[in-house]
Every structure is written in structure tokens, then in C-alpha cells.
Amino acid sequence: MRFAQRSFTFAGTVGLLMLLPMFFLYDRIGTDYPPAITHPEFFYGFLTVTVAWQIAFLIIGTDPVRFRPLMPAAMVEKFFYIAAMAALYLQGRQTLAQFAITGSDMIFGTLFVISYLKTGPGAH
Numbered sequence: 001m002r003f004a005q006r007s008f009t010f011a012g013t014v015g016l017l018m019l020l021p022m023f024f025l026y027d028r029i030g031t032d033y034p035p036a037i038t039h040p041e042f043f044y045g046f047l048t049v050t051v052a053w054q055i056a057f058l059i060i061g062t063d064p065v066r067f068r069p070l071m072p073a074a075m076v077e078k079f080f081y082i083a084a085m086a087a088l089y090l091q092g093r094q095t096l097a098q099f100a101i102t103g104s105d106m107i108f109g110t111l112f113v114i115s116y117l118k119t120g121p122g123a124h
Contacts, residue, residue, distance in 0.1 A: 004064035004115035008074075011108040012057030019051050033098075053077050064119045071116040078109030 022029075026043060030036030037043050057074060060067040082102045089099040 001064055001119060004119050005061050007061075007108070007111040007115045008057045008064065009061035011111065012054045012061060014104070014108075015054035015057065016051065019047060019054065022047055064115060068116065068119045071112055071119070075109055075112045075116070078105045078112060081105055082109065 023044075026037060026040065029043075053074070056070065060070055060074065064071075082105050085094065085099055085102045088094045089096065
């Protein structure tokens with residue numbers, strides 16, 4: 001159980017540290033990675049949902065056995081994002097450097113799978 005606690009708490013903490021500054025980088029992102037963002041509702045929608053999931057990771061980390069039913073959804077959050085970014089990379093719609101950022105999601109997704117397996121029946 002300690003492994004799952006640490007995995008989810010670390011993932012949530014790192015996620016919040018990475019995502020919260022993005023709320024203030026809307027114009028900068030458009031400048032550094034043209035074209036400019038033209039649909040702020042998608043940008044801020046992505047951020048708010050993703051931040052909500054980081055908070056969910058922190059909640060799961062408080063009691064992984066109790067919140068084990070949420071772990072598959074946490075895995076979906078990680079692995080579907082990786083799949084979407086891989087598709088964009090393969091289509092030439094993002095650079096390798098932009099795709100490489102998903103490496104942390106792959107690590108956390110893998111930790112979530114291991115956590116799920118370690119918190120199965122009989123764990124506590």
C-alpha cells in the first residue's frame with residue numbers, strides 16, 4: 001500500500017507543479033509554439049480537467065485500497081493522453097521534443113498499473 005500511496009501522491013504533486021503555471025502562459029505558448037491558441041475554452045478546459053485529476057491522484061494517495069476503483073480511470077487519463085500525443089507526433093503535428101514530455105505520463109501510468117495490482121484483494 002505504501003508504494004501506491006507514494007506513487008499517486010508524487011504524481012499528483014508533480015502534476016500540479018507542472019500544470020498550475022500554465023494558467024499564466026496562454027499568450028507565451030502561442031508565441032513559442034505558433035500558431036497562437038485560438039480556442040481558449042479548449043486550452044483552459046484541458047488545464048482545469050487535468051488539474052482536477054491531479055487532485056484525484058492526491059486523494060487516491062491518501063487511501064489507495066479504499067480508492068482503488070478510481071485507479072483504472074487514472075490509468076485511462078495517462079494512457080489515452082499518451083496515445084493521442086503519439087498520434088499527433090506520427091501525423092507530424094508535433095515535434096519529438098513535444099512528444100517526449102509524455103514520458104513522465106508513461107512512467108506515472110506504469111506506476112498506477114503496479115499500484116492497482118499491489119492493492120488487490122488482501123492488501124492493507
